[in-house]
Amino acid sequence: MRIEQLFDVKGRTAIVTGGASGIGLGYAEALAANGARVTLLDLDPVRIDTEVKRLRDAGLDVAGRVLDVTDHAALDRAVDDIVASYGRLDAAFANAGIDPGPGYVGDWAGGERPRVTEGALENYSDQRWNRVIDVNLNGIFATVRAAARHMRAQKRGRIIITSSAASQRVEPAIGAAYMAAKAGVAHFMRCAALELASHHISVNAIAPGMFATNIGGGHSKLPEVQKALSTVIPMHRIGLPSDMSGLALLLASDAGDYITGQEIVIDGGLLLGRVD
Ligand code: NAD
Numbered sequence: 001m002r003i004e005q006l007f008d009v010k011g012r013t014a015i016v017t018g019g020a021s022g023i024g025l026g027y028a029e030a031l032a033a034n035g036a037r038v039t040l041l042d043l044d045p046v047r048i049d050t051e052v053k054r055l056r057d058a059g060l061d062v063a064g065r066v067l068d069v070t071d072h073a074a075l076d077r078a079v080d081d082i083v084a085s086y087g088r089l090d091a092a093f094a095n096a097g098i099d100p101g102p103g104y105v106g107d108w109a110g111g112e113r114p115r116v117t118e119g120a121l122e123n124y125s126d127q128r129w130n131r132v133i134d135v136n137l138n139g140i141f142a143t144v145r146a147a148a149r150h151m152r153a154q155k156r157g158r159i160i161i162t163s164s165a166a167s168q169r170v171e172p173a174i175g176a177a178y179m180a181a182k183a184g185v186a187h188f189m190r191c192a193a194l195e196l197a198s199h200h201i202s203v204n205a206i207a208p209g210m211f212a213t214n215i216g217g218g219h220s221k222l223p224e225v226q227k228a229l230s231t232v233i234p235m236h237r238i239g240l241p242s243d244m245s246g247l248a249l250l251l252a253s254d255a256g257d258y259i260t261g262q263e264i265v266i267d268g269g270l271l272l273g274r275v276d
Helices: 022-032 045-057 072-086 126-154 176-199 215-221 223-232 241-252
Strands: 013-017 037-042 062-066 091-094 157-162 201-208 263-266
Touching (some): 013 022, 022 037, 022 045, 022 091, 072 126, 091 126, 126 201, 157 176, 157 241, 201 241, 241 263
Parallel strands (some): 013 037, 091 157
16 A cells, blocks of 8 residues: 555544644644644633634644533533534544643753652642643543544544653652553553454554643743753654654554554653663
8 A cells, every 4th residue: 555545634534632732733733734624622712723723824624622621521512513513533632631730840951850849749739639630631531432432433433642751650740640640541541442442443642752842831842941851862852743743643544553552652762761
């Protein structure tokens, strides 16, 4: 089969939660630029408007809808509406996620991994724990459930979850709830993959290392932070949302037909360790 057919996503319908920024926007652009019909589902109305306009002006078939993935009824309604208007749902990217908020994502500018604040675990508030779990774990579950209901009826579908390198290696400075959510998401992905495999629905996860996005107020976009991060990433550069294009197309197209239950790390070698 030729590469154009193998990776073809033309006319396929996709949703991306957290699709108006960063990694989710990277997935959305990769699919839409290759002819997919993509809906960005995101909390941020301003970013949705800006990105939908930019992508439509470039001739891409992109729509947007404001949605909080912690509102599971609204999520179900959004996915139902998208299936009603496009006729089907081929790929669902369960991607929306947050960092734990001020005080937990440290400053890398010194070139060292941020230290854990003394007593961080004992002082971790219920509110912070619940919010991170609600978005980063429960929101992924609800997105996968909403998509699976339609994909099961279609007897076909692709579900791609954004986990994190943090599902495999603890970064205590990012905080306990994020670690628990991402490890939970990775194993939830395997459970969903096993349940859905016989219905021709694949479920995989993409585990990013460190990417320049707007998470945590966009600190990873600061030149001094990127310089520091490049010293601990073996490929000596931070990841960019466009680095996601190949994996997004692989997992959403026929090229990925027989891949399920996998967490694919994309991190410039971060999890391998330090080389210099
Ligand atoms: P980002 O902040 O650039 O994008 C996240 C998007 O999700 C934003 O547009 C935001 O409005 C949206 N969002 C947040 N809460 C939401 C909610 N409740 N409902 C709907 N939308 C919501 O961040 P990003 O780095 O692109 O993060 C995307 C995913 O990648 C997250 O799951 C994150 O944990 C994961 N990740 C990021 C990195 C990194 O280095 N940037 C590393 C590993 C994993």
